[in-house]
């Protein structure tokens with residue numbers, strides 16, 4: 001093999017190794033509404049990838065396709081080298097995709113610790129019988145899961161609310177607990193749907209710091225939807241922009257910021 005061919009092969013292999021998820025020509029419709037039209041982009045291992053766009057652009061629908069909640073009408077999604085046509089949310093979760101929601105989705109009557117422990121469910125090996133007995137291997141396993149969750153609680157600086165029912169917590173802290181539960185799944189890919197929605201400035205700054213820390217400390221790849229452009233441009237490695245279900249731009253924050261179609265979309269210029 002020539003030196004050039006070898007080099008090219010190396011490049012291809014490296015690019016493949018660096019890509020965690022590929023979305024290819026994905027389309028999704030609801031009755032007459034085309035929520036997504038022929039969308040393609042990728043997410044590289046270790047990056048923070050933002051998905052932005054005006055209201056109704058298709059951002060949440062895209063996350064829902066990635067985590068198996070919606071099944072695209074056409075196109076395909078490849079995660080960790082495995083291409084799938086249809087996948088259910090629990091299969092996506094067991095393969096390493098965790099998710100938080102636009103409106104917090106926690107068990108409001110349960111404590112912070114118990115909510116975060118629910119994130120370990122898929123990691124539990126002992127069956128229901130052992131868990132009922134709370135004895136032997138099941139007991140040991142539960143202790144290990146609790147230690148793991150306590151570490152996450154320390155990491156997210158929420159020790160003071162570990163025994164508080166989450167329904168009693170302010171919204172910003174509930175969002176942090178939800179992040180904790182997703183982290184408890186030890187995901188390869190973390191999907192965050194508007195993690196800073198409804199937060200005040202201080203809460204937003206905290207959440208930004210935690211997202212960056214999660215990315216660096218756990219090396220978790222993150223895809224996030226966020227409306228706050230300052231935040232998106234500050235913390236993302238790359239940004240994909242949707243408008244009316246179409247992809248209109250894809251690149252670094254600087255590239256996207258300078259793109260005329262993006263400027264028009266955000267200023268409401270009709271095409």
Ligand SMILES: Nc1ncnc2c1ncn2[C@@H]1O[C@H](COP(=O)(O)OP(=O)(O)OP(=O)(O)O)[C@@H](O)[C@H]1O
Pocket residue numbers: 030033034035053054055056057058059060061062
């Ligand atoms: N379950 C559904 N049934 C019918 N239409 C839907 C459904 N989910 C989304 N849509 C439609 O698909 C389009 C894209 O919606 P989506 O929620 O993905 O946009 P979005 O960019 O996340 O918007 P927002 O920023 O307001 O959350 C919209 O026209 C929306 O009305």
